[in-house]
Amino acid sequence: AQTVTQSQPEMSVQEAETVTLSCTYDTSESDYYLFWYKQPPSRQMILVIRQEAYKQQNATENRFSVNFQKAAKSFSLKISDSQLGDAAMYFCAYRSARSGGSNYKLTFGKGTLLTVNP
Amino acid sequence: EAQVTQNPRYLITVTGKKLTVTCSQNMNHEYMSWYRQDPGLGLRQIYYSMNVEVTDKGDVPEGYKVSRKEKRNFPLILESPSPNQTSLYFCASKGLAAYRGEQFFGPGTRLTVL
Numbered sequence: 001a002q003t004v005t006q007s008q009p010e011m012s013v014q015e016a017e018t019v020t021l022s023c024t025y026d027t028s029e030s031d032y033y034l035f036w037y038k039q040p041p042s043r044q045m046i047l048v049i050r051q052e053a054y055k056q057q058n059a060t061e062n063r064f065s066v067n068f069q070k071a072a073k074s075f076s077l078k079i080s081d082s083q084l085g086d087a088a089m090y091f092c093a094y095r096s097a098r099s100g101g102s103n104y105k106l107t108f109g110k111g112t113l114l115t116v117n118p
Numbered sequence: 119e120a121q122v123t124q125n126p127r128y129l130i131t132v133t134g135k136k137l138t139v140t141c142s143q144n145m146n147h148e149y150m151s152w153y154r155q156d157p158g159l160g161l162r163q164i165y166y167s168m169n170v171e172v173t174d175k176g177d178v179p180e181g182y183k184v185s186r187k188e189k190r191n192f193p194l195i196l197e198s199p200s201p202n203q204t205s206l207y208f209c210a211s212k213g214l215a216a217y218r219g220e221q222f223f224g225p226g227t228r229l230t231v232l
Contacts, residue, residue, distance in 0.1 A: 004160075045208060045223035091160060101168050104149050104212060105176060106221060108160035 002027045004094050006109035013082045014117050020067075021077045021112045023092030031097035034068065034075045035106070039089040048090070051075065053097070079114075087116040120145045122224035124209050130230045131199055139194045139227050141209030148214045150192040151221070154178065155206040164207075167192055168214075199231040 003026045013019035025034070036048040051059045051068050058066050063083075067076045079086055089111045096103040122143045131137055143150065151166040153176075163176030167186040181203055183195040192211075196203060209224040 043206060043226045043228075045210075045226075047220060050220065099214070101149075101166060101172075101174055104221075105151070105163045105166065106153075106161070106210075108162075110158055110160045 002029075002032075002094050002096070002107045004092050004107050004109040006092055006112050008112045009110070010113045010115070012115040012117060013079070015082055015084060017082055018078060018080045019082055019114065021079075021090055021092075021114070023075045023077070023109055025073050025075065025092070025094050025107075027073070027094065027096075029096055029098070033095045033097060034066075035093040035095070036064070036066070036075075036077045037091045037093060037108075038086075039091065039111075040085075040087070045091075049077065082116050084116050084118060087114055089113050120222065122209055122211050122222050124207075124224040124227050126227060127225060128228045130232065132232050133200055134198050137196050137199060137229075139196075139207060139209075139229070141192045141194065141224060142190050143192075143209075143211040143222070144190065145211060145213060145222065146189065147211035147222070148189070149212040150186070151176070151210045151212075152182070152184065152192070152194050153208045153210065155208065155226075161208065164194070199229075201231050203229065204231045205229060 005024045032053045034051045038046045049061045063080045092109040093106045125140045148169045152164040153161040155161045165184040167173045207227045210221045212221045
């Protein structure tokens with residue numbers, strides 16, 4: 001079974017600075033998807049960024065980028081120019097690229113609570 | 119607007135009183151799923167459905183039932199709720215043709231069982 005580990009329960013960053021959230025995962029599969037979700041106080045789950053394992057290039061979405069190290073099974077999220085609105089719980093998630101019912105399940109880490117200080 | 123809706127958003131109930139949390143999506147998605155979120159545990163899948171009348175257990179199905187009689191709806195049923203089912207519940211849906219794997223989440227339902 002796949003597992004996702006977020007080793008930092010809480011992180012803090014100064015406004016306008018850069019912060020990196022860590023995520024490691026364990027799988028025996030070679031093709032899969034990785035995601036970072038943001039959960040603000042409203043509790044809505046918001047997809048921040050996705051990475052397909054077969055792509056070597058790291059995904060980027062505006063101020064958010066990932067460092068995907070497939071061999072090390074590591075998937076960190078870098079937030080540049082942090083803003084007050086970035087304060088939230090961040091979840092790393094894994095999904096198999098296989099088709100079929102149980103393979104569509106998202107396996108989540110326990111989350112990292114990010115605080116942004118003004 | 120493409121969306122997943124859940125009702126109610128908040129619910130306080132007592133042990134043993136049957137309840138249903140509804141989930142509806144307007145994107146014609148085949149796949150729908152329920153997750154529960156607990157502090158320090160992240161989100162865990164309860165049940166999922168591949169299409170109408172096709173449902174299966176996720177990782178934590180005990181104490182829950184689901185049904186999929188219509189493609190757009192996927193209600194979560196707690197026939198005899200217990201305090202350990204106090205949690206934040208999310209419904210999610212996904213089109214099977216969406217190759218990039220994105221799932222759409224509902225806004226969440228905060229359930230408290232006394």
